[in-house]
Amino acid sequence: MTRLNEKVRQEKGDIPPLKMRVGIHTGPVVVGTLGNDLRVEFKAVGDTVNLASRMESLAEPGTTYVSDDTFKLTEGLFRFEALGEKEIKGKEKPLKVYQVIAPSSRRTRFDVSAERGLTPFVGRERELELLLDGFERSKEGRGQAISIISDAGIGKSRLLYEFRKAVTNQGYGSLPHVGEA
Ligand SMILES: Nc1ncnc2c1ncn2[C@@H]1O[C@H](COP(=O)(O)OP(=O)(O)OP(=O)(O)O)[C@@H](O)[C@H]1O
Numbered sequence: 001m002t003r004l005n006e007k008v009r010q011e012k013g014d015i016p017p018l019k020m021r022v023g024i025h026t027g028p029v030v031v032g033t034l035g036n037d038l039r040v041e042f043k044a045v046g047d048t049v050n051l052a053s054r055m056e057s058l059a060e061p062g063t064t065y066v067s068d069d070t071f072k073l074t075e076g077l078f079r080f081e082a083l084g085e086k087e088i089k090g091k092e093k094p095l096k097v098y099q100v101i102a103p104s105s106r107r108t109r110f111d112v113s114a115e116r117g118l119t120p121f122v123g124r125e126r127e128l129e130l131l132l133d134g135f136e137r138s139k140e141g142r143g144q145a146i147s148i149i150s151d152a153g154i155g156k157s158r159l160l161y162e163f164r165k166a167v168t169n170q171g172y173g174s175l176p177h178v179g180e181a
């Protein structure tokens, strides 16, 4: 918005700047086409959408406010300012509200959970074995490409992390070229 306003000012002269505010909440929604014969819209509805909209009305122009649920899921990936508890229309109790300040320098969700402390690694012997076999073969000059595909949160990053650790323990140093795409 800052860039747009700058451009508009250069082209059209001194007119009031356009400001935008954003509210985010996370939770289940009902999604579908709603409406009657005359007008049908693809919409998300429910309490989650409602609270997101409340976050948006609370936000000062030019800012992004999030609920406590969204904060908990993204903590560590962004820097936040806690704004305390706010009265929300339609809610019995005041709710915690946070303002998003900036992305944090930590890269992925996995980096964040690794920083908090990882749970002991369980299972995945076969998958790890496959990766280590590939590593052995590549040491013999036969290049290997392996795709790891799964639903979100199943353990792709963790598997890579354990692979890197196993290889490092074998004394090959760290592997800067083993990365997540
Ligand atoms: N085999 C395992 N044993 C113990 N913890 C695990 C295992 N696999 C994954 N986890 C833990 O589960 C969480 C999610 O795993 P991870 O981040 O690796 O998933 P992902 O598939 O990379 O997710 P995304 O698709 O979001 O990138 C992490 O905290 C990780 O440490």
Ligand SMILES: [Mg+2]
Pocket (backbone or CB within 6 Å): 108, 110, 156, 157, 158
């Ligand atoms: Mg991952």
